[in-house]
Amino acid sequence: MSGIFCSLRQLSVTYGRDRNGAAALDGVDLDIVAGERLAIIGESGSGKSTLARALAGLLPEGAKVGGEMLWPGLGHPPRAGRDFGLVFQDPGSSLNPVLTVGEQVAEGARRHLGLSWKQAYVRAWELLGRVRIPQPDKAMRAFPHQLSGGQRQRVSIAAAIAAKPALLIADEATSALDVVVQAEIVRLLDGLVREDGMTLLFITHDIALASGFVDRIAVFRNAKLVEAGPVRSVLSAPKSDYTAALIASHRDLATPPLIAEVPA
Ligand SMILES: Nc1ncnc2c1ncn2[C@@H]1O[C@H](COP(=O)(O)OP(=O)(O)OP(=O)(O)O)[C@@H](O)[C@H]1O
Numbered sequence: 224m225s226g227i228f229c230s231l232r233q234l235s236v237t238y239g240r241d242r243n244g245a246a247a248l249d250g251v252d253l254d255i256v257a258g259e260r261l262a263i264i265g266e267s268g269s270g271k272s273t274l275a276r277a278l279a280g281l282l283p284e285g286a287k288v289g290g291e292m293l294w295p296g297l298g299h300p301p302r303a304g305r306d307f308g309l310v311f312q313d314p315g316s317s318l319n320p321v322l323t324v325g326e327q328v329a330e331g332a333r334r335h336l337g338l339s340w341k342q343a344y345v346r347a348w349e350l351l352g353r354v355r356i357p358q359p360d361k362a363m364r365a366f367p368h369q370l371s372g373g374q375r376q377r378v379s380i381a382a383a384i385a386a387k388p389a390l391l392i393a394d395e396a397t398s399a400l401d402v403v404v405q406a407e408i409v410r411l412l413d414g415l416v417r418e419d420g421m422t423l424l425f426i427t428h429d430i431a432l433a434s435g436f437v438d439r440i441a442v443f444r445n446a447k448l449v450e451a452g453p454v455r456s457v458l459s460a461p462k463s464d465y466t467a468a469l470i471a472s473h474r475d476l477a478t479p480p481l482i483a484e485v486p487a
């Protein structure tokens with residue numbers, strides 16, 4: 224880990240057609256360290272996806288952005304597919320139903336790495352192996368609907384990292400999956416970002432899931448960054464009552480009771 228990948232300074236976002244012009248992000252100061260795995264935690268509507276869209280330059284027209292986003296790690300705003308990859312909750316929204324798995328994973332590599340189709344197919348096949356799709360030969364020719372939800376998510380991840388992006392943004396990427404598959408996908412993401420030295424933004428409402436593998440946690444509430452810090456310090460000494468309540472609501476994260484139960 225070294226250097227700052229991205230600096231947010233008083234970042235604010237207001238969607239044009241929001242009810243009372245309420246900000247979806249309000250004065251956020253946050254540094255994303257190159258190579259770190261950073262979890263963005265918060266309840267529904269707290270601004271997590273807005274942060275992802277702002278970073279990715281994918282805010283809808285009419286959104287007002289205030290403050291600064293600096294990219295010392297890149298020197299320029301990131302380009303979709305090339306500098307960052309995105310994985311969403313619903314792989315259906317990122318995968319094209321009429322393209323084979325091979326075609327869509329190869330496409331990113333072909334376009335952004337300047338590979339021929341033949342080379343891109345080889346890379347796609349390797350990527351399917353890396354995301355542990357069983358029978359990659361067969362999967363290359365399959366259409367997304369022929370795969371399970373967990374396998375589709377593996378394909379989305381393969382497509383997202385096809386062009387070797389520096390930043391991988393996973394927005395509730397595991398929320399639609401059952402717990403076992405969720406754990407597998409988290410392990411996969413963790414392994415991939417470690418091997419490739421990617422920076423990972425892991426967006427989730429599930430602080431327990433994130434705490435198991437990320438380096439740092441940033442907690443959002445009502446458009447504001449409540450606190451950010453290394454997992455250990457946030458879990459053991461949260462700075463805000465909100466974070467403390469969030470931790471307490473997860474039995475497995477809260478500190479064990481100090482007084483052991485005395486049998487009657
Ligand atoms: N396209 C949009 N137009 C207007 N308002 C929006 C738009 N997208 C999000 N918002 C509003 O911005 C606020 C933050 O939304 P955002 O999607 O960033 O939250 P989130 O933390 O990702 O929530 P969730 O966990 O439900 O995905 C919410 O009040 C939401 O209603």
Ligand code: NI
Pocket residue numbers: 271272273394395
């Ligand atoms: Ni969201």
